[in-house]
Amino acid sequence: MNKKYLPSALIMYLNYFIHGVGCSVLGQAVIKESLAASWGVDAMKITAISAALGLGRLVALPFAGPLSDKLGRRISTAIGSASYAVYLIGLALAFNAGTNGGYMIAYVCAVIGGIANSFLDTGIYPAVNEIFYKYPAVATMGVKFFISISQMLLPFLLGVTVALTANGLPSYNRLFIGCGIGYAILFVLIFLFPLPDQDAKGSGEKEGLIASLKHTRFTLESAAMIIIGFTCTGTFQLWLNCAQNFAVTNAGWADPSIMQTYYSAGTIIALIVTSILTRKIKDVRFILVYPAICLAMLIIVMIGQNPTLMAIGAFVIGWAGAGGLLQIVTSVCNLLFPRIKGTVTALVMIASSLCNYTLLSAASGMTPSAVMIMNIIVTGIGVLLGLYVNLRYKNRMQNTNA
Missing domain, CATH: 1.20.1250.20 (MFS general substrate transporter like domains)
Structure with a gap:
């Protein structure tokens, strides 16, 4: 492993640290009750928003992988970070919209969040595998570790970010916006540090996807x-x-x-x-x-x-x-x-x-x-x-x- 890639690896793992919150937050009872109260729907209806994350993954995965191999891990990761920022900040906007289309805004944002997840998977999994090439299983399990740690911290994060709106409704917009800003920062950082596949491109022509297949x-x-x-x-x-x-x-x-x-x-x-x-x-x-x-x-x-x-x-x-x-x-x-x-x-x-x-x-x-x-x-x-x-x-x- 080349030590110059360590900052890049940390940036990629931090993407999954925030993802641990993003993929779990809609399953929390307090979040469901808060969003349901704002949108005037039954709490179980929020489950459909969670399902939209899976829909987004299925839509994007068929082309996210080939794009990662063709354009590079940096581009795939950057698309994932930017899309996840849209999803999380969009949840805050949807909450504020209330019964004026808030539910539909959240649904669309969740689809974008699923798309983001696909690009993160197909960009970061291969990238950390290439960085820690001697221990590929350790590298990929590190993704799960960062997710698990953030999920353990989620109850605490909910407690410190909750606020009351003017109507007396509990709001978790601070958490949504904070995580969205975090992804925006990671989007910028991923362009500042080297990655193995980019260096390989610089040293020689990389075989195209069709030829590889x-x-x-x-x-x-x-x-x-x-x-x-x-x-x-x-x-x-x-x-x-x-x-x-x-x-x-x-x-x-x-x-x-x-x-x-x-x-x-x-x-x-x-x-x-x-x-x-x-x-x-x-x-x-x-x-x-x-x-x-x-x-x-x-x-x-x-x-x-x-x-x-x-x-x-x-x-x-x-x-x-x-x-x-x-x-x-x-x-x-x-x-x-x-x-x-x-x-x-x-x-x-x-x-x-x-x-x-x-x-x-x-x-x-x-x-x-x-x-x-x-x-x-x-x-x-x-x-x-x-x-x-x-x-x-x-x-x-x-x-x-x-």
């Missing part, structure tokens, strides 16, 4: 890796959104909210421990071992159905399911396709976004027990795919290097 052979292993982006996302998303309901209806736990604390603790600890383990163990091994751990835990919870197992399950799924597994999958894909890192990152994230939309939509009409069974099936498929990739990985890497 012509020389790239997509195989069953690569398809399996992309599908794992779907299954590993399903494991922690279904747990995060539905496990507390299962704890109430099946485990007899009246107030299982503490599960979120165990889940977050597992995620943060996993990021630290896994980043150390990846120095000794190949990244690809984790895409088999971690889903297998999740599968075993889900089956135990389904059979045991008691509060103690639910608490343990929250920690284990936070560790093995959400503690950087998606980032490791992205890292392994980048190793398999070194010439089109942005594009392959986009493919994994498209699979992840499709999972968010399809599985959670299906889960909304199912019982908690049925959701748990669905999670077991999805995770089991992920284990089989991870086994296949591990068996074929050595041969695939030899072909890639050749």
Whole structure:
């Protein structure tokens, strides 16, 4: 690693620190109540604004990756930072608009926020991978670490930024605007420091995207890796959104909210421990071992159905399911396709976004027990795919290097 790239890496990680707030803020009950009161709608209607973030991701990911490979990581990251600033400051403007179109303004801004997320993913994931090229899994898990830290701080940020409007409504516009300004600053800073892909362009002509695709052979292993982006996302998303309901209806736990604390603790600890383990163990091994751990835990919870197992399950799924597994999958894909890192990152994230939309939509009409069974099936498929990739990985890497 060249130390001259460290400031660039910090700028990119700070983008995800603020993203941790941006992607979580609409899920907070106090935010929902505040926005709903301003717009004169039911609080559950705010869920549609959150869904618009996923819509924006799906719209942008197909072309965000190729643009990152063609125009460079700096441009992709800058587009993401600027778009996220529009999203966050737009939420403040939407709140102020009240019943005069505030809801629609927020919806449009959320779509822009999803687009921003796509450009950040396809710009920053490959960039930090290129900066910390000796430890690609550590580099990509650093993204998750910065997100997790900001999400832990979010309750405190809500407390210090809340204010009352002239009508007596609680407003969190200070948080929205503050984060938006932060993104505007990062937009400027990203142009002031060097990046590896830009230096490579300066030393020689870089192969274009179409030429790279012509020389790239997509195989069953690569398809399996992309599908794992779907299954590993399903494991922690279904747990995060539905496990507390299962704890109430099946485990007899009246107030299982503490599960979120165990889940977050597992995620943060996993990021630290896994980043150390990846120095000794190949990244690809984790895409088999971690889903297998999740599968075993889900089956135990389904059979045991008691509060103690639910608490343990929250920690284990936070560790093995959400503690950087998606980032490791992205890292392994980048190793398999070194010439089109942005594009392959986009493919994994498209699979992840499709999972968010399809599985959670299906889960909304199912019982908690049925959701748990669905999670077991999805995770089991992920284990089989991870086994296949591990068996074929050595041969695939030899072909890639050749």
